[in-house]
Amino acid sequence: MNTPSSETSTAVAPAATVRIIASPQSWVEGEAVRQLEAVARLPGMRLAVGLPDLHPGKGAPVGAAFESEGFLYPYLVGSDIGCGMGLWDVDLPVRKAKAERWAAKLDLEGAWEGDTDAVLAEHGAKATGFEAALGTVGGGNHFAEVQRVETVHDTRVFEALGLREERLLLLVHSGSRGLGEAILRTHVDRHAAGGLGAESDEARAYLERHDGAVAWARANRALVAQRTLAGIGATGRRVLDVCHNSVTARHANGRVGWLHRKGAAPWDEGPVVIPGSRGALSYLVLPVGTGEQSAHSLAHGAGRKWTRTAARERLRERFTAESLTRTAFKSHVVCEDRDLLFEEAPPAYKAIDRVVTDLVEAGLVRVVATLAPVLTYKTRGRSAD
Numbered sequence: 001m002n003t004p005s006s007e008t009s010t011a012v013a014p015a016a017t018v019r020i021i022a023s024p025q026s027w028v029e030g031e032a033v034r035q036l037e038a039v040a041r042l043p044g045m046r047l048a049v050g051l052p053d054l055h056p057g058k059g060a061p062v063g064a065a066f067e068s069e070g071f072l073y074p075y076l077v078g079s080d081i082g083c084g085m086g087l088w089d090v091d092l093p094v095r096k097a098k099a100e101r102w103a104a105k106l107d108l109e110g111a112w113e114g115d116t117d118a119v120l121a122e123h124g125a126k127a128t129g130f131e132a133a134l135g136t137v138g139g140g141n142h143f144a145e146v147q148r149v150e151t152v153h154d155t156r157v158f159e160a161l162g163l164r165e166e167r168l169l170l171l172v173h174s175g176s177r178g179l180g181e182a183i184l185r186t187h188v189d190r191h192a193a194g195g196l197g198a199e200s201d202e203a204r205a206y207l208e209r210h211d212g213a214v215a216w217a218r219a220n221r222a223l224v225a226q227r228t229l230a231g232i233g234a235t236g237r238r239v240l241d242v243c244h245n246s247v248t249a250r251h252a253n254g255r256v257g258w259l260h261r262k263g264a265a266p267w268d269e270g271p272v273v274i275p276g277s278r279g280a281l282s283y284l285v286l287p288v289g290t291g292e293q294s295a296h297s298l299a300h301g302a303g304r305k306w307t308r309t310a311a312r313e314r315l316r317e318r319f320t321a322e323s324l325t326r327t328a329f330k331s332h333v334v335c336e337d338r339d340l341l342f343e344e345a346p347p348a349y350k351a352i353d354r355v356v357t358d359l360v361e362a363g364l365v366r367v368v369a370t371l372a373p374v375l376t377y378k379t380r381g382r383s384a385d
Contacts, residue, residue: 053303
C-alpha cells in the first residue's frame, strides 16, 4: 500500500497508536502494515512507528520502532541483538584505491587469531563462547564496504566529524552473530512471542544479556573494521557506531517506557549512515527536529522490496552471478555465495533516495553527504559459526 501522506496516524487500541512515516511515492507492503498494527495491540504498547524502509519480518515488521510501558518484548528486538552500523575514516586517499586487487585478496572469514579478550574488554564486552565468530561479517544483509565521498551537502557538519572528501571511508554492518540468536532462543523456548513484565526477574536477566550482546556486537564491528583495514593496507578512525536492533529504557514525565527498535537507527545519538543496497549510495545524515513523531528513530537502510525467494527467482532470469559482482558505480562485490548474490542484488531493495527524502520531508534529518561504494565485502562462502 502507499500511505496517503508523509505521516498517518490511526488508533488501533485504546492506548496504542500506529504511525507510518512515508510519502505517497513510497511503497509500503500491506503485510508490513498488518504486522505493525498487530504489535500495537500487545499489552502495554503505546506507539508503533513504521519508517520509510518498513517491510515484513518474521512475526514483526523490520524498519519499525515501538514504545511500551510495563512490558518489554524480546521478539521485537529479534535474534541479531546489537546489530548496527559503524563508520570509519580511512587514512587512504581515493586515488590509491585498488578495488580489483582488494576484491581478489580480502578475506574476513574464519576465527580471528588475535587477543579476542582484549578486543572485547576495550568495548566493555565479555567473552560469551561465541568468540570464533568475533570479527566476521555474518550472512544476510551484513557487509563491510569501502566507500568514497560522492557529494558533500553540509560542509560544516562533514568537517566537524573530521572527514575529508578525498579520503576513503569504511562502513561496517554487522551484529552479535550467534550470541543474539541464542539469547532470543532462550526466551522463545519459554515464552514464544510473549513479553516480559518490565519489573520481573526474567526481564532483568534478559536486559543484562541484551546489553552484553549490544557491547559484543560493537566490538565485532570494530574487529571487522580492523581486519578490513589490515586487508587493504590502511588504518582508520571510528567516526560513529549506532545500534538498530535493541530495547532501551526511556524516562519521561516521571514514567519509564521501553523503546524497541527493529531495524531502526537511533535519532538521538548524533549523525548516522543510512545505507542503500550494495549498488546504491549511502547517506550520512544529521538528525533534526524533536524525534517525537518517529519514536526517536530513523530508517536503518533501504528496506527489502522483495523476499529472498522472490529475489532469487526474478533476478536469475535477468542477471548472471558474475554480472552482480560489479555495480553501476563500477564498484566490486565480494560474495561467493551465489544465492546470496541474487538475494542481496540492488533491485531487491527499495530506492534509498526515496527513503531518505521521506525522512527529510518529515523534518527528521538533514543530509550531510552521500557515499558511493568502492568495494563491498559479504562472504567468501565459508561460515565462521
